[in-house]
Amino acid sequence: MTDETRQGFWDIACSGTATDRRNKRRMRAWLLSWMGSWLAIIMALRFDWLPQGLLATTLTILSAVLGLFALAAYRRFLLEADELHRKIQLEALAAAVGIGVLGGLTAWLLVLTGALESFDGLWIIVAMLFSHGIGVFIGQRRYS
Amino acid sequence: MKNRLKTLRAERDWTQARLAQELDVSRQTVNALETGKYDPSLPLAFRIARLFERPIEEIFLENAAP
Numbered sequence: 001m002t003d004e005t006r007q008g009f010w011d012i013a014c015s016g017t018a019t020d021r022r023n024k025r026r027m028r029a030w031l032l033s034w035m036g037s038w039l040a041i042i043m044a045l046r047f048d049w050l051p052q053g054l055l056a057t058t059l060t061i062l063s064a065v066l067g068l069f070a071l072a073a074y075r076r077f078l079l080e081a082d083e084l085h086r087k088i089q090l091e092a093l094a095a096a097v098g099i100g101v102l103g104g105l106t107a108w109l110l111v112l113t114g115a116l117e118s119f120d121g122l123w124i125i126v127a128m129l130f131s132h133g134i135g136v137f138i139g140q141r142r143y144s
Numbered sequence: 145m146k147n148r149l150k151t152l153r154a155e156r157d158w159t160q161a162r163l164a165q166e167l168d169v170s171r172q173t174v175n176a177l178e179t180g181k182y183d184p185s186l187p188l189a190f191r192i193a194r195l196f197e198r199p200i201e202e203i204f205l206e207n208a209a210p
Contacts, residue, residue: 016172017168017170083169084169084170084176084182085170087182140172
């Protein structure tokens, strides 16, 4: 009998059932497509390669459709995931949503009180993405 | 919750990977179960009981149980 009591981070990150691995690959593909298109549109608008107007709006909507496919792939991954992986993901998601709501409402209030001059909501999304990543990392360590 | 998973696995001379495959879970899940860091869902507990052909209460023991 092999006694594997402690696993490294990469052992855990790459572990999972065959279904998990397949769903992760699918999710990554959609996520990269969406993020790639999103970044391309931003760059094109910023450097004036793409004028504002119907074409830019259409491309943005198409990018959002790719995002919806990424969302569906993530949902499928969660539904079919190994139960411990699902628990880790849900704990990380709860933390990310909590930070998003708390951070967003606090920042909005700080603008009203005058403590902050203005606030870009994009930072909330960045904070949520980071907190989700950190949450998954902590969860992987906790259950290893 | 304590469990006898590691002992039962040892009796069959299985690796964690093999047990994970039999239960259709990740090796991390088997590891977390054996080290007591994670309690299984009821369906998984039933699968484990069926695999080792023992009643659930013989495999999983409540911490407060006498």
